[in-house]
Amino acid sequence: MEVFTEGFSFTRSFTHPYVTTQVGPVRVLRDGPRKNHRDIRRDEWVAADTPPPEVDRIARENSPGRFCLSIFNDGRTPDAEVCAAYKALHYRYAVSEPVMVHPLARIPRVSCPAVIRRVQTQADADRVNKAAGQKQILAEHLRADAPLRQYFAELDGAIVGWVRSITCKSGNWCSNMYVLPKHRRKGIGSALLERMLRDDRAHGVKLAVLTASHAGAKLYATLGYRQIATLLFFTPKKR
Missing domain, CATH: 3.40.630.30 (Gcn5-related N-acetyltransferase (GNAT))
Incomplete structure (x- = not known):
């Protein structure tokens, strides 16, 4: 999770600082101060083992504007109970991505025309x-x-x-x-x-870390990556 939050905030900072802070057990990635509030990008709350009601409370209390949730879920597929818990809290499940790592011990040699x-x-x-x-x-x-x-x-x-x-x-x-x-x-x-x-x-x-599409995960596996978790994305429904 640490590599994900650091790497993601780094690339999002290309156009404007996108900083990571800790709020209780949950991390939030958000824009640094802006002159025009209309330019503010949505907050992204990242959690791993925190109960859904607590993630929901922290996000809603600390995000005055738009936000989404990125939840690390152990296992190779989305946890039905986790998805149901966030649905009950009025979130829409968007997509999931395998979280994969490479220990860099063995790297296959590859040839290509490029x-x-x-x-x-x-x-x-x-x-x-x-x-x-x-x-x-x-x-x-x-x-x-x-x-x-x-x-x-x-x-x-x-x-x-x-x-x-x-x-x-x-x-x-x-x-x-x-x-x-x-x-x-x-x-x-x-x-x-x-x-x-x-x-x-x-x-x-x-250690090399990435998230993949489910199709892309098959490619990464051939190079020695292995899946360690699934990242679930949720957005709040309009009330």
């Missing part, structure tokens, strides 16, 4: 940001010791995929792994992850 590289110049950063349609890396992340490492796959002169690794206290967070649809099933996603994981290990990282 060239995999780390972004180390402003020119490549601009190309990746343009291909992705939004900022993936900032100029400050081009330093060798930056907390973010961005990778991209290039095929026939075009960028066809990207992924980034974010340094957190308890491990590294894998963010925004994506391959253009017409270039999938060529091993490009696996090759991006292999390069990222090997660099994680070379930097002394002991």
Whole structure:
């Protein structure tokens, strides 16, 4: 959970500080002070073992505006009792994502038709940001010791995929792994992850963490990731 909250708040801070604080047993990720309250993004409350009524009380008492819940659930599938408890508290279940980790002990070798590289110049950063349609890396992340490492796959002169690794206290967070649809099933996603994981290990990282779609989880498993929990997302219903 620590890596998730650190990594998620890091990427959300690209445009405006998105900070993590503790309120009792629950963590909240929210915007730092803004001049215009209409620009405020919703709060995200993150909990693991806290009873649903307590999470609900804390969130409603401490979020004056919009908010959502991210609940870590042990097991490989959504817990029906947990979902029912939040439904009774007037929440709508949105989606679930497997939480997966890689111990970095064994990393399979992968071949693909694309060239995999780390972004180390402003020119490549601009190309990746343009291909992705939004900022993936900032100029400050081009330093060798930056907390973010961005990778991209290039095929026939075009960028066809990207992924980034974010340094957190308890491990590294894998963010925004994506391959253009017409270039999938060529091993490009696996090759991006292999390069990222090997660099994680070379930097002394002991654990790589990510959340996945249920389809994506199958890919990650082939590279040595294993599921340790399921992340459940809930939004409050309008009353």
